[in-house]
């Protein structure tokens with residue numbers, strides 16, 4: 186990468202290099218960002234950097250508006266000369282050893298073929314394409330193929346139900362769906378094509394379905410609508426000119442849960458997003474030619490987008506795509522795979538670490554992890570016990586731990602230690618990266634100084650920030666910029682210690698973080714009330730040893746419907762089929778009524794405390810319309 190630092194004395198240590206970045210940024214932000222932009226290849230290099238505003242009048246997030254580039258070119262073509270024969274994707278299937286390596290040249294060819302196939306189906310710039318796939322290389326191929334021709338991808342996690350898939354297709358009006366015959370997870374089959382067929386009954390915008398063969402199980406193909414990828418790819422060339430895209434042209438939509446309503450289509454654009462994930466991947470993981478990077482996330486989540494696909498490939502790194510689960514065929518799967526493939530950098534979620542930690546150290550110690558040099562975590566706060574275990578048992582005290590705080594909305598990591606430069610503290614995501622300006626405010630929005638605790642906001646834009654909610658720009662503004670006017674509100678609570686380190690305390694809104702996956706309480710509630718025997722439901726988070734948070738549902742049944750364990754099971758299955766297994770409640774409590782204010786609002790604060798078994802200090806609830814239910818709820822919660 187070109188650099189403009191020749192006239193300065195070389196910075197010596199990583200800490201000094203990081204301090205230098207902060208200083209250059211403070212001195213001249215536009216120059217800093219345009220210099221950073223050089224890490225990408227542009228067909229038209231931008232002359233303008235940040236033109237964002239969080240204020241009502243001229244609200245908008247805009248970066249590098251006169252730049253032009255193509256994401257797939259940046260992830261593939263520009264690496265061909267130097268590393269065409271180096272691994273790009275190292276696929277590891279559900280069964281140990283079901284591996285396949287795609288070099289940059291292989292991946293380039295596959296992406297071009299898929300781009301030609303979907304272009305041949307009439308898909309072009311700005312069209313939406315929904316992906317409902319396992320963690321197979323074709324998922325990355327499909328994402329990059331969309332990027333190559335300027336289509337906007339929307340990846341839907343393969344664990345979501347037909348209904349959830351249909352809702353996400355409908356919202357963005359996709360014309361094409363790319364799916365597979367089946368998925369494989371922990372030895373079990375996931376009927377992706379059958380789910381898709383069910384979803385499509387309600388999706389008139391979908392014209393064609395491209396089906397990847399994963400397991401080979403016969404699936405019905407609808408003539409005129411469905412076609413096989415392995416057949417279509419034979420009929421096209423393996424080259425395809427990349428579509429030049431404006432920096433602010435959309436790259437993808439990814440649905441995520443919020444406090445209210447249906448999941449929002451978070452929209453990321455081409456230039457700023459790619460720059461942010463390329464830069465943060467490099468800064469935090471710095472994978473070189475001898476590294477093999479493994480981020481265990483699924484591409485159905487933002488972590489999979491940014492650090493399985495776009496971040497590593499933009500840097501020419503080798504990235505593992507894992508289509509299995511941490512406990513199959515046994516609890517040593519992660520470590521056996523790290524040893525066999527020679528993984529050097531490993532990035533996972535605290536929930537997985539907690540689950541594995543309790544199975545005992547022998548599962549780790551049985552494998553040679555001497556190649557590991559760096560460890561990362563993401564998705565939820567990591568408790569110091571899990572952090573220390575990760576450090577001691579997995580990292581053998583030798584590997585820095587990079588705890589990365591970020592969100593679907595932020596595109597990539599914002600608060601995280603830079604290895605060797607930032608001293609770590611177990612449980613803290615540490616300090617903001619250059620270009621990130623966190624602020625803590627109290628409930629009234631007053632800025633809090635020094636060591637304190639409050640609501641985490643960001644005072645300025647950064648290139649990877651989401652640009653809008655698909656189809657609802659007003660909702661974007663309302664959701665993130667009106668709670669504390671002039672600031673982006675993250676929805677997280679956070680403590681700042683005397684060293685200025687940030688400690689995320691968890692969501693302060695009605696979002697729960699179950700095993701590192703975001704779930705809106707409103708979504709689970711609306712699934713529950715859609716059940717014929719349910720009158721009302723209220724859902725809150727509860728502490729859960731492995732998952733971080735579990736889902737606690739208070740359910741009021743219709744008159745004359747008796748509560749029973751069978752009904753409880755039935756409701757769990759119902760929610761699984763309405764949303765997906767990740768939304769299945771961990772606890773269901775049948776109630777005679779929900780605590781409500783006189784204006785009819787459910788008092789969630791009380792429900793949360795009961796679910797947390799923290800009922801000594803419930804505060805004043807005498808003004809409720811029905812205070813008498815509270816003692817009943819408490820008594821039943823302990824029964």
Ligand code: WTA
Nearest residue numbers: 563564565566588589590591592593689692
């Ligand atoms: C939480 C995942 C503490 C946080 C990348 C955030 C974290 C939500 C961390 C976003 C971390 C993520 N420490 N909490 N290192 N990383 N979170 O959109 O509550 O799926 O708001 O993005 O996860 O979840 P999302």
